[in-house]
Amino acid sequence: MYGKKVKLRFFFFSTIFLAILLTTFLILKSLEENVVYFISPSDVKVLPELNQKKMRIGGMVKKGSIETNSNEILFIITDYKSEIKVSFSGSIPNLFAEEKGVVAEGYLKDRNFFNAKKILAKHDENYMPPEVKKAIEDKQ
Amino acid sequence: MFNQFSPSKIFSFTSKAPKYIFAIFIVIISIGLIEALFLSPEDYLQSDSVRIMYVHVPAAWISLGIFSLIALLSFSILIFKNKFFPLVAKSLAPSGFVFNIIALVTGSIWGKPTWGTWWVWDARITSMLILGLFYLLYIIAWRIVDTNNVNKVTSIIAIIGVVNVPIIKFSVDWWSTLHQPSSINILSKSTIHESMLLPLIIMTAAFALFSLLIFLMKYNTELIKIKNKGLDRI
Missing domain, CATH: 1.20.5 (Single alpha-helices involved in coiled-coils or other helix-helix interfaces)
Structure with a gap:
């Protein structure tokens, strides 16, 4: 036609x-x-070479891993397969918490230790009122 | 069927419809804002800053939707040399662009208290900025390209730009981004509570009506411009 x-x-x-x-x-x-915003702790373990370039590592803050002392905060980023210890001094975002997403920007010391210069909290896709969250936690 | 879009037939509609659409828009946005700002609950984690989402997400949806529509119209402009669609596509662009900027600005305002930064160059945010640049290119091209080529040039800009639309949509699934993945899924269960989904849907309807309103007003102006130039034969 x-x-x-x-x-x-x-x-x-x-x-x-x-x-x-x-x-x-x-x-x-x-x-x-270059498109990925951060790499996971597992990616760090298999990096072909360690260099002094600035990089970002993201994952979950391991439960019970946050330690603070007078000049720095130490915590562990985990992707539930591998983990990496992170040290940071500076102000942290409000949503930074155990078992929540986090992205750390800084330099690798070795495959197990990361010196962060900046910490960003990563929010997940779950939105719910506090009472629903409480109900879910009570059930578990 | 394309004759339905004939300017002379549609002019009487576009000059009368805006005031009715404006009235409906005021009603819907009032309900939406009351729902979003007062009736809906705060989030367990971000508390009240979740309310920014009720503007941010609908604005992003509308700007993506309008650009896709412009690209679809552009395809038929190029293939069928449709005479009425260029004016429709041209009139759609401003509200899409405004909602694109609203999405970027509200995202930034939400990012500061939540992530701890105003801006990051992750895939989602960067691709949304690129969409904004394509809107800008599209709108500027309508002003600077001469009349003989303007339909072709603007249509090609829209078709190149629409490649970016699926990239925006899937950027959060394909790459690691600071931006969270989508909470509303058609195939699997949505991860947003119903009490928060309701204001989101009402606000989306309100913004869609607002876009329709701006579109009709802009389209009406374009028709008047053509009439005044004595070019009303199209």
Whole structure:
């Protein structure tokens, strides 16, 4: 029902669109290392080499791992497979807590110790009123 | 079917409809704001700052939706050389752009108390900024490109830009980002409590109505511009 020109234009612009789509995805795929905002403690264990570049490590703050002394705060970031000890001095965000997400930015000392220069709290996708949270905890 | 969009037929509608839509919008946004600011509960973790979400999430949805719509219209402009869609697509852009900025600004305001930073260059936030740049390109192109080429140029900008839309949507699943994954899922159970979902839906309806209102007013202005130039034959 459509003319030949219309069909040709359809194929022409669809091909352009697909080409751009594919190129963009291939570029993003190859840049994956730079697109991710942080790496996990497990990724740190398998890093091919340790360098002095600034990096970010994210995961959960391990339960019972937060220690504070006069000039720094020490805690463990875990992804429930591997963990890494983090030291940080400075102000921490309000939502920083045990068993909550965290992203630490700083420098690796070795595969098990990280000197953080900045701490960001990572909020998860769960939204609920306090009484619902309490009900869930009571059930467990 | 495209004749339904004929300016002369639609002009009488676009000049009368805004005042009714405005009235409905005022009612819905009032209910939405009362629900979002007073009736809905605070969050167990972020307490009252969760209320920013009732503006942030609908604004982001609407700006993504409008850009997708512009791209869809642009496709048929390029393929079918449709004469009425360019004006529709052009009139949709401003409200989409405004909601894009609202999403970025409210996200920033929420990020400071929650994450501890105003801005990070993670995949979700950066791709949303890129969408804003595409809106800007699209709107500027309508002003600077000459009349013979403007339909083609703006349509191509929209089609290139729409590649970014699935990237925004899935960025939180494909890569590790500081931004949380989506709480509302069609296939699996949503991780947002019903009492918080209700204001979110009402606010989305309100923002959609607002976009429709701005669109109709803008479209009406464009039609008047064409009439005044004596180009009303299209």
